[in-house]
Amino acid sequence: MNVQFKKGVLTLCVLVLTLQKDRYGYELVHTISEKFLIAEGTIYPLLRRLTKEGYFTTYLVESNEGPPRKYYQLTDIGQEYADELIQEWKEFSLGVNQLIEEGILNEQK
Amino acid sequence: MNKNEFLSELNRHLQKLPKSEQEAAIEDYEEHFEHGVFEGRSEADIATSLGNPRKIARELVTEYHLEHAEQHNSYYSITRAVFAFLGLGFLNLVFVLAPFIAIVAVIIASYAVSFVFVISPLSVFVALFGDDSWQSILLLLFATLGLLGVGLILGTVTTKFSKIFFQWFTRYLKSNQRIIRGERK
Secondary structure: OOHHHHHHHHHHHHHHHOOOOOEEHHHHHHHHHHHOOOOHHHHHHHHHHHHHOOOEEEEEEOOOOOOOEEEEEEOHHHHHHHHHHHHHHHHHHHHHHHHHHHHHHHHHO | OOHHHHHHHHHHOOOOOOHHHHHHHHHHHHHHHHHHHHOOOOHHHHHHHHOOHHHHHHHHHHHHHHHHHHHHHHHHHHHHHHHHHHHHHHHHHHHHHHHHHHHHHHHHHHHHHHHHHHHHHHHHHHHHHOOOOHHHHHHHHHHHHHHHHHHHHHHHHHHHHHHHHHHHHHHHHHHHHHHHHOOOO
């Protein structure tokens, strides 16, 4: 898959996953990799960038069970950015789906 | 590849980054390994699904440089903003400020004239206390009433004109701002 495209989709995924609750790195990686195949290591550079751009703030939680967790919390502008990307994705996927359906129809003729 | 091999391979390719960046990145992956091991996965398995550490390092370095370029860009744009400001300042001083003062002066003058015209009928009262003939007083009355009309019209026109002028001027100032901020609209 095209690298830029994949990055965009992964950005969308981590933003969407943090909409309802804060999540820690491993949790994000794990949840996404259950859905589709990724090099799991690429999520962390992404998280670093989004944090530096002000879309996330992070905080560390020590846990009695298991290792400490670095949580990612969406900021207000992160929220806005997520909404924007979701809208873009919807339009984009709608377009692609229509093209696919038309393609299949033409094939059947 | 186990955890230590993965982390040292990653670290080896992050040498170009500042120490703080390296440490922060390594910490993320250390934490990832700890969580994986805690879930009962083997270090080798975790390393495999993380992907090639050299590629990850390259990604981190690229992100870092991109960000840096943006910062450079902002220094550049500050310089540009200063020059834009100075340049525009000169332009504004010579070509805009002088006409602006002139036009404002015209507006003030025509308000003054129209004010004097409007109050000119009051001079009839002054004349009443003098020893002018009633004909000349009547003439004065009609003449000044005429001036009152002219004054009212002049006042209205000036108000209209100055409104348009100040609107235009605000728009000009805003476009200055945009040029200084570096927007190109």
